[in-house]
Amino acid sequence: MSEPTSWGGVPVDELVEQFGTPLYVYDGAVIAERFRGLRDRLHSGVEIYYSLKANPNISVCALLHSLGARAEVSSMAELVTTQRAGVPAEQVMFLGPGKSRDELTTCLKDGVTLICESLAELDLIDELADGLGTVARVVLRVNPSFAVKGSGLTMGGKPRQFGIDEAILMEQPGLAGRHRSVRLCGFQSYLGTRFLAEDMIVENTRRILELAERLSAHLGVRLELVDVGGGLGVAYFDGERDLDPELLVDQLNPVFAAFRDRNPDVRMVMEMGRYLVGHSGVYAVQVRYVKESMGERFAVTDGGTNHHMAAVGIGSFVKRNFPIRLLNRQSTAEPVKWNVTGPLCTPSDTIGKAAALPGDLRPGDVIGVERSGAYGPTASPVYFLSHGYPAEVLIHQGRPRLVRARDDVQSMLAAQILHDFR
């Protein structure tokens, strides 16, 4: 039982030689498999939106778009990424609790759907749309009254900066007619991320669809779209199990079908990031030194939490390891416990704590943190200690292509301004 020394069909030695380390490598075939595995099974009326937050690389976005995914963004740069990646404005939704006037105006001008997160934002959208002489079609993000279970990180059902409380909306019966230049057209709820239980996702979806029906009736909104969020998880840690798309969809499709029966013209939307890209990626680092301290082994590598904050085991009290393995060669040496650490001057720069890796680990070896395609470098403190952004490579049809150049000293210092204190 030997693990392959390649990623996406390309030998790891070749990847390291061509692109250097530390390096993120995404296997496009895996992204396609994840997308199609869900798309082919899911109720055909459900539109899948890719949340760029998970991995905003422009080529990753373009690949997912070519497969049929739409896009959900939360900043101007993410919006422009979708435009350059060729996603038409009608297939983009903009969401986020702190949108700027500039972002709102751009969405209104370009015809990007806005998901509004507060009553104050709704007033501003109305004012801006009025100024542009247009009518804004707006989806309201709702923070439901019901508590959410089964999520790794909860975004709804408790006091949150996201969305408008269901209870507050229920006190606004005249909301649909209040704004001259706004047309409310739907509801969205996103309850949390890292859901790994199929039945929880089904239950949440059912409740969000009902919530949308209840609110549209109460507020007098002609329902055009319901976005049930998503937050589909990926198993990272011991004891976790990946979602089974077959099992999920078997339960989910009847819920969507029943909603469609009751609301034949209403668009149904799911949004997700991690589920589509998480499995595709590996974070590859090269061992620089091996050493011992007080009886524990350390492999000190050229990359760490500056590029892969999530590998610390975010959201847990005990540090838990992402799947991690020796990537560049087979070893017959007995596995022993290694702490895999990076170049930062902080003890928390540990991407593998007591990880089982071969006893003969040595400088030059390449270690891979797997399932790292989502929330990688952009969700990490890449400038901490000024090592900068790692290179990113996307493998498409067997060919690795650089999709993000690594930072160098020049690029990192370019934005800094030296004052003359003499």
Ligand SMILES: *Cc1c(COP(=O)(O)O)cnc(C)c1O
């Ligand atoms: C982060 C986020 C997503 C994507 O979450 P995943 O768990 O990566 O699928 C989708 N929608 C909203 C509103 C989010 O904040």
